[in-house]
Amino acid sequence: MSSPLSAVPLSMRLAGVPEIECVTPDLNGIPRGKVMTVDGLLGGRRLQMARGVLLQALMGGYPEPAFFGDDDGDLELRAVPEQVHVLPWADSPRALAVCDAVELDGTLSGLSSRTLLKRVIDQYTERNWQPIVATELEFFVFERHLDVNQPFQPPVGIDGRRDPGNAAFSVSSSNGLRPFFDEIKVGMAALGIARDTFMHEMGVSQFEINFVHGDPLLIADQTFLFKHMLHEVALKHGLIAVCMAKPLARVPGCSMHIHQSVIEKTHGRNIFTDPRNNEPTFSFQHFIGGLQLCLADLTLLMAPNINSYQRFCHVFASPNNLCWAEDNRSAGLRIPASTPDARRVENRLPGADANPYLAIAASLAAGFYGIDNEIEPSAPVSGQFAAPDHLKLPGSLHEAINRLSRSSLARELFDDEFIDGYLATKTLELEHFLDEITPWERRYLGAQV
Secondary structure (H helix, E strand, O other): OOOHHHHOOHHHHOOOOOEEEEEEEOOOOOEEEEEEEHHHHHOOOOEEEEHHHHHOOOOOOOOOHHHOOOOOOEEEEEEEEEEEEEOOOOOOOEEEEEEEEEOOOOOEOOOOHHHHHHHHHHHHHHOOEEEEEEEEEEEEEEEOOOOOOOOOOOOEOOOOOEOOOOOOOOOOOOHHHHHHHHHHHHHHHHOOOOEEEEEEOOOOOEEEEEEOOEOHHHHHHHHHHHHHHHHHHHHHOOEEEEOOOOOOOOOOOOEEEEEEEEEEOOOOEEOOEOOOOOOEOHHHHHHHHHHHHHOOOOHHHHOOOHHHHHHHHOOOOOOOEOOEEEOOOOOOEEEOOOOHHHOOEEEOOOEOOOOHHHHHHHHHHHHHHHHHOOOOOOOOOOOOOOOOHHHEOOOOHHHHHHHHHOOHHHHHHOOHHHHHHHHHHHHHHHHHHHOOOOHHHHHHHOOOO
C-alpha cells in the first residue's frame, strides 16, 4: 500500500499547512471526524471521538446507546500515514488524513467498516494469498438543487447547453463540464489515485471512473477519498455530485462494480487459473459458489438505502440476481473476457451509494467462505434468462434488513457487534423514511382514494 509519497516525512509533506481533516468512514461510508492543527498531529496529540459516531444515521440520529456503549465513550482516530494528503481544491492550505478507528485499549474498533475489511484481508494473508480488487464507480453531476420535491437537473455546461441524454460513450461528452473534470483529475493525482478509464455513462450527465486494480484496503480508501473529493469539487464549481443508486426515474442507476481475483504470494500466480492448462480452478468455482451462497444475506451491505432497491427495478445492467455468466451483464456475477492470468469475478450488485469498505468486505468474505467450504456454484447462464428464486436478492430495504437479521451465516463471517450496530442504524433509517409522505402519494392518492 505504500507509495513514493509515503516515504516523505509527514512534516515535509505538510509544511505550510495549518489544519488537517482527520476522518474515518462511518457505516454509510461518510467521512466523520474532526479538524485539528497540523502541529497537533505532528506532535502526537491523541485525537478522540465518540464511538457512536461510527453508527450515525443518514439523518443525523443514532440507535440506542446499547449498540455503541452505554457510557458513550471515546475511541481514537489514528492517521494512516500513507493516506495523509494535501487538498489541492481547498481555498486555503488544508490537508486530510484517513484514520483508523482505534479503541482506547489499542485494538481496532469492531464498529469500523475499515476494520471489518482489514479482518477479511487478514484471512487471505493467513493463506499466503493477496486479494486483488478494482472498483468501477458511477455518479451523476447535476446543477445545484434547492427544492427536494423536484427532480435533479443536468447542469448547463460551458457550451451553454444541458446534457441531452444521448452522449453515452462519447469522448467529448464531458466538454461542457471540462473545468470541473480538470480539477477532479488534479485532485486524483494529489490523492495518489491512479486513473484507469473514464467515460460518459448511459444516463443524463452520468459518468463512470474505473480505478486501477490493487490491494483491497487501498482501493477502498481511494474510492472513499474519490467520493469525498467529488462532492467537494462539485460544490466549488456550483454543482452537486450525486452517488445515489437511482437519482432519476426512467434513467439507468449508479453501480459500484467490484472486480476481484486472488494471487498466491509465493509464486505470484492467480489462484483462479491452473498454470498447467490455463483453465479455471476449483478455487475459482468455489469463490463463485461462496458469493452465491452468502451475498443474498449480505445484500444490505451492498444496497444500504431505501433508494438502492429502485436501481434493481430495471434489471438490465443492474442485475438483482446471483446467477453467474461469462461476459453477460444481466448476471449479478459476471466473468469478464480476459487472459487466463487476469481471470476474475465481477460483482455487479453494489450500488454507488454503498460504503466501499463494506461492499468489498462482503464480497471477499463470501468468496473466501466458498473456497474454504468448497461451495459448488450453480451452472452458468447465458443469453436472456430467468433467475431461480434461490438466486434472487431481497427486493426492498425492509426485506434486506430482515434477511440480515435472520442470518447466522452473516454472524459467522462478521462479528455480532458490527452486525447488531449496522442493523440498528439501518432500521432507524427505514423507520424515519416511513414517517414521511412522498410526492407520489400526494399526487395519486390525495384526491382519488
